[in-house]
Amino acid sequence: LGCPGLRPYRRNKPVSESNPANNTSSGTEKRDIKVIVNEGAAKRANMTLPPTPVEKPGYVYVALYDYTARTEHDLSFNAGDKLEPLRKEEDWWYARGITGISANKEGYIPANYVAPIESLDAEPWYFPETKRLEAEKMLTSQKNKNGAFLIRNCESQQGELSLSVLDNGKVKHYKIRKLENGGYFVSKTRSFFTLRDLVEHYSRNEDGLCVCLTHGLSYNTVDHWEISRSSLKLLKKLGAGQFGEVFEGIWNDRTAVAVKTLKTGTMDPKDFLREAQIMKKLRHARLIQLYAVCTTEEPIYIITELMSHGSLQEYLQKDKGASLQMSDQIEMGAQVTSGMAYLELQNYIHRDLAARNVLVGDNNVCKVADFGLARMENENVYEAKEGTKFPVKWTAPEAIHENKFTIKSDVWSFGILLYEIVMFGQMPYPNMTNFQVVQQLPKGYRMPCPLNCPKYLYDIMSECWKDSPADRPTFETLQWKLEDFFDMDLSSYDDANRY
Structure with missing residues (x-):
């Protein structure tokens, strides 16, 4: 692969499937959308949770x-x-x-x-998933004093840690290196058995650091998302929709960002900012990361990381098999399932999963985006506004006919997304109208296996398109099934990669 280190973390294969569960131009008006309560998620016995301490x-x-x-x-x-x-x-x-x-x-x-x-997770200074840019924003908050610090995972070197320290208004970063015996050090002249020992030492002595570690982050600094509008420069428009536009921008003259704007008067700002509120809660390497918001005046901005290659749909359509091989395409699908497995675990549903809502960065990095429709799966009812459209060709039959949206309808949509990946961004159900799709799905029609698509991959699509939502796999299962591809003998696919 172009970047082998990007493969999502492999989970243990689950023993059983115990979790029952608008941006497209071709849409159909929807009177009301009901998000069904996932009764299984409300019962402790059926909830999938991370490993216990x-x-x-x-x-x-x-x-x-x-x-x-x-x-x-x-x-x-x-x-x-x-x-x-x-x-x-x-x-x-x-x-x-x-x-x-x-x-x-x-x-x-x-x-x-x-x-x-x-435990380390309980330490107020330990923020393993925080990136360098976000650490700088958190530490330079006016609430923090000189010597405020945090420890995070190093972005440039996997497995390493970084110490970020506030020194006279600027943030300085130090590598924390690990010894073979499990200890830690910033300087080779002094090592420590635990990170707590390291923190305690540098809280008493500078010992080569810019300043003593005197303060952890102030309370609520992590939620300090508001930034000055003057710190942003909008460069070029990347796209536009019903409620606003998306721009490529520069933050603080050095950081490339994406800026989503809200057109004045098109919708309640609270509804627009719901997306940012959801992004604050949902943090994962395969979900688009929120950087900041501008809400004190209109137009309101949501600032996120910028993905250099735009949407997965556009990326696939431009490539058309010129460089992407089947292994690359399956890796992309695995990355999407990694992000969706996290949403599944957090009891969220996306409700608009498609290649157009996945963004691509360098080295084929894929991240799920567009949380504007995301909802907690145990919310009772979501009433769509008059004229709301939904993407028929990506929507599960029970959502089309009964307005029932669950994580399992997201699984159906992922099967369509996988088809898009294999077919380099081609419209699903080619030569069929939305009406024909709506009529044929209940009769058992499913898209046939694409030309040169491995049977193993088409079988995964078919599992996503099961009639009964309960019979469809979880995203966790989909993730390990796609990752298993890389353990198979690939020789049989050497001549079947392109279209």
Whole structure:
């Protein structure tokens, strides 16, 4: 592959499928769209959660995120609250609140929402997924004082860490290197057994750093998204839609960004900013990253990372097989499933998954974009405004005929997206109108296997297009199935890569 390090992290294959679950010109008016409550997600037994923390008897745990009780037996808490697990049952623990809104109350909590007080994840200075640019923005907030710092994953060298420190209004970055025995060091003259030891030492002594580490990030700095409009320069228009335009821009004269604007009077600014609110909550390497917002005057801006090659649909159409091989195309699909598996885990549905809503960067990096329609899957009803259009050829039958949208309707859409990837951005259901598609799908019609498409890949598409949503795979399953392609004998595909 062009960049082998980009392959999504391989998950363990799930034992079972226990998770039931407008930007296109060719659309059909939709009277009302109902987002169906995923009853399985509301039951602890059916929820897929990340690995639980390592058990440490007698430890007090700190909440990493807010949690609102879903049943009368659950326990609500806010990030930072302390809890004591009383009984641990797989992914759900029975716990007692020590501080916060549920102090002295007992109930079930999701185990992946908490960490031992001693764990690194509980440290206020540990932000592993924060990028260099975002770290600089966070640290230069007026709320922070000289010596504020954080530790994050290094972007340029996988597996390494970086120490970012605020020094007289500027942020300086230091590599934290690892020893073979597991220790850490900034300078070879002094090493430390743990990161906490390193932080404690440099909090007492500069010892070669620009300043002592005197302060962690101020409270709520992470949510300090508002930036000055004067820090942005709009360069060229990348696209336009019903509610606004998208520009390529420069932030602080050095950072290339994408800027989405809202046309005055076209919609409620709160609805527009909903997209930014969702992006704040959803952070993943295969989702477009939010950088900032400008909301103090109109037009309102949402500022995100810029992907150099635009939409996946355009990228595929321009390539037409000139350089992309089947392995590249499958890698793209695997990256999309990685981002969607994260949304699935967070109980979100996208509702407009298509190649036009996936953006491409250098080395064929793909990221899912356009969260304007994203909804929590346990929200009750979403009423679409009069005249709202939806992309018929990407939409699952139950969404077309019954207005039922779930993560499984996103899986159907991914099957169509996979077809787009294989066919280099060709319109799905070629030579069929929207009306014909709507009429034929309930009768069992499915697009045939594209020419030169490996049967293994078409079988994955077919699984996404099962009649019953419950019979369709999860995105986690789709991810490992696509990744398994790279463990297969590719020799049989050497002459079947191009169109």
